[in-house]
Amino acid sequence: MTQEIITLAHGSGGHAMQQLIEQEIMAVFANPLAPANQATEDQARVPLSLLQAHSNGMGGQLAMTTDSFVIDPIFFPGGDIGSLAVNGTVNDLAVGGAKPLYLSCGLILEEGLPISDLRKILQSMRRAADDAGVAIITGDTKVVNKGCADKIFINTCGVGVIPSNIQLSVKNIRVGDVLLINGSLGDHGATIMAMRGDLGIDKGAIRSDCNGLNEQIQALLEACPGIRCMRDATRGGIAAILNEFAQSGKVKIQLKEDSLPLKAEVRGLCELLGLDPLYLANEGKFVAILPEAEAQAGLTALQSFSEAKNAAIIGRVLEPETSMAPVLTMRNAFGSERLIDVPYGEQLPRIC
Structure with a gap:
């Protein structure tokens, strides 16, 4: 292409x-499911035999999710909007026990976006998809006038299969279960915050945890057949998802403060800005609830991955107190306990 930026002509349906x-x-997303003779069709065509093969003939379920990504800035230490879009969608499938297979990619491009930036983002998406073992098989592109978007927005849809022997649900939570997290809290949210404005912070000191989780989750499922449920801790952090778990499971969940894995850089940024890391977004972390008897096996399975070397047991499920509704609390080293409420709003805007 001769142009160096996106123009309205790139969305006109014509030659550009x-x-x-x-x-x-x-050219970046080429794959066997999108051969040249199908590349310009209005849909991707996936043989049903492939879906059946991936479910191991066990009559599993089809899993489907969709997400949109509008992060600012679009490039950050540890990733960019492209890797975030792929990993975020893969993770939403994986925490349901699904094997992610196929993704769509919808691009909304602002007039004036440098094509060099678009190329970097597309290549990042392809690398993330290859790492996760998924194929980007269909998509759509729109161009809007300058000022009607912010550089680039990405929408994705993900499809996978869940074998019939996997039935994860918050309804499975039992008193006495434990909570396992696969690594440190708040890395993504802290990274995006550090990138904004002049906070006097080394913008490379904190890196996003943007990462596909399907391999870690598959290893955990194999090691812990009794696992109850999982959720990736994105917007609202672990505070949001654990409050959902407590309410849906009608239980009390108690975190142990000195067990929470937290990097010194993230802790320092939170202290500087008055943020609570429990509410900070993550893009490569999930919380699983599982029987206590399987906790050590789960830790061992996760810690075999370099990205999950700081995996930890961070709390437990308790019987709700008769005078209180299901709640999330945190107990500190001195034995005092405080309520962790549902976040009212975003601490940080546009973190994904």
Whole structure:
């Protein structure tokens, strides 16, 4: 392509758009499920035999999710909007016990976006998809006038299969279960905060945990057949999802403060800005609830991955107190306990 920036012509349906799609997008996402003779169809075609094969013939369920990504800034230490879009969608499938298979990619491009930036983002998406073992098989591209978007927005849809022997649900939670997290809290939210404005913080000192979780989760499922449920801790952090667990499971969940894995850089940023790391977004962390008898096996399975070397047991499920509704609390080293409420709003805007 001769242009160096996105123009409205790239969304017109004419020659410039055809060039953009063929030379910049399809060339990056080429895969066996999108051969040349199907590349310009309005849909991707997946043989049902492939879905059946991936479910191991066990009559599993089809899993499907969708998400949109509008993060600011679009490039950050540890990733960019492209890797975030792929990993975020893969993770939403994986925490339900699904094997992620296929993704769509919808691009909304602002007039004036440097094509060099688009290329970096597309390549990042392809690398993240390859790492997760998924294929980007269909998509859409729109261009909007300058000022009607912020550089680039990405929408994705993910499809996977859940074998019939996996039935994860908050309804499975039992008193006495324990909570396992696969690593340190708040890395992504802290990274995005450090990138904004002049806080006097080394912008490379904190890195996002943007990462696909399907391999870690598969290892955990194999090691812990009794696992109850899982959730990736994105917007609202672990405070949001654990409050959901407590309410849905009609239980009390108690965190142990000195067991929470937290990097010194993230702790320092939170103290500087008055933020609570329990509410900070993560993009490569999940919380699982599992029987106490399987806790050590789960830790061992996760800690075999370099990204999960700080995995930890961070709390337990208790019987709700008769005078209180199901709650989330945190107990400190001195034995005092405080309520961790549902976040009222976002601590940080546009973190994904």
